[in-house]
Amino acid sequence: MPDELVPRPRMRAGDADRDDALRVLQQAHAAGRLSVEELGSRQDAVLAAQYVDDLLPVVADLPEGALLQAGPAVATPSPATTDVGMSVTFMTGRDVDLAPGTSLYRNFAWWGGDDIILDRALGPGVLLTLELSAVMAGHDIYVPEGVRVIDESFAIMAGNDIDRDARGDGSNGTLILKGFLFWAGHDVKLSRRQRG
Numbered sequence: 001m002p003d004e005l006v007p008r009p010r011m012r013a014g015d016a017d018r019d020d021a022l023r024v025l026q027q028a029h030a031a032g033r034l035s036v037e038e039l040g041s042r043q044d045a046v047l048a049a050q051y052v053d054d055l056l057p058v059v060a061d062l063p064e065g066a067l068l069q070a071g072p073a074v075a076t077p078s079p080a081t082t083d084v085g086m087s088v089t090f091m092t093g094r095d096v097d098l099a100p101g102t103s104l105y106r107n108f109a110w111w112g113g114d115d116i117i118l119d120r121a122l123g124p125g126v127l128l129t130l131e132l133s134a135v136m137a138g139h140d141i142y143v144p145e146g147v148r149v150i151d152e153s154f155a156i157m158a159g160n161d162i163d164r165d166a167r168g169d170g171s172n173g174t175l176i177l178k179g180f181l182f183w184a185g186h187d188v189k190l191s192r193r194q195r196g
Contacts, residue, residue: 011052021046021055022127026174027064030125034062036169040148043174047150089114089137104129109137109184116141118175119191126173134184141188146172149188155181162188 022043029039045058059065087096089109096114098105098121107114109132116139121128123144132139132153143149148170149162158181166188177186 013049013052013055017052017055018046018049019127019129021049021059021065022174022176024059024062024064026125026127028059028062029170031064033064036171039170043148043150043170047152089139098128102128104131106131107133107139109134109139111136113137113139113186115139117191118143118147119193122147122173122175124172127176128173129176129178131178132186133179134181134186136183138181138184139186141175141177141186142191143168143175143188144172144191144193146170148174149177150174151177153177153179153181153186155185157183158185160186160188163190166190 025034025039025042025046028034029036034042042058046055049055049058056065086106086108089107089112091111093113093115095117096105096107097117097119100120100123102121105116105128107116107130113134116130118128118141130141138158143166146168147166148168149166151160151162153160160177160181175188177188
């Protein structure tokens with residue numbers, strides 16, 4: 001049977017594939033190509049995607065999606081993004097003010113929690129992932145107005161609490177929460193600077 005007649009197996013999408021597609025959507029929104037409503041709808045489709053070819057139709061009409069359409073090996077994060085590494089919080093807490101350009105922050109907390117301030121790190125078109133695992137602990141996370149919060153954490157006897165006034169429409173960026181929580185949870189609140 002000729003090679004062109006052999007069906008290719010569908011490739012499963014991984015977190016990196018979905019993150020690349022989310023980055024494309026954020027860039028398109030920042031460039032004025034997507035409304036806030038369409039951004040949210042497309043983000044939901046990306047997060048639900050099981051296969052790489054499910055991601056392509058979501059970005060096919062966007063110039064920012066050209067690299068992603070070339071294939072997962074070609075789509076790479078922007079050089080301006082920053083992974084600040086991994087930190088540990090143990091029976092204590094501190095203020096963590098994430099810098100602009102931060103795309104990933106990771107922390108493991110045990111019987112403690114930090115105040116994570118995202119005023120400078122988030123803004124229009126920004127996608128920020130917090131991988132926060134905790135045991136009998138949790139962080140207070142402060143977001144500016146307009147930030148869409150997507151909670152993908154896995155929790156046992158716990159969970160995250162996202163205040164109603166901290167749930168934005170995505171016009172000021174998107175925050176994705178990931179991590180494992182055991183008797184723990186994080187509180188997402190509106191920035192201290194913006195509370196009345």
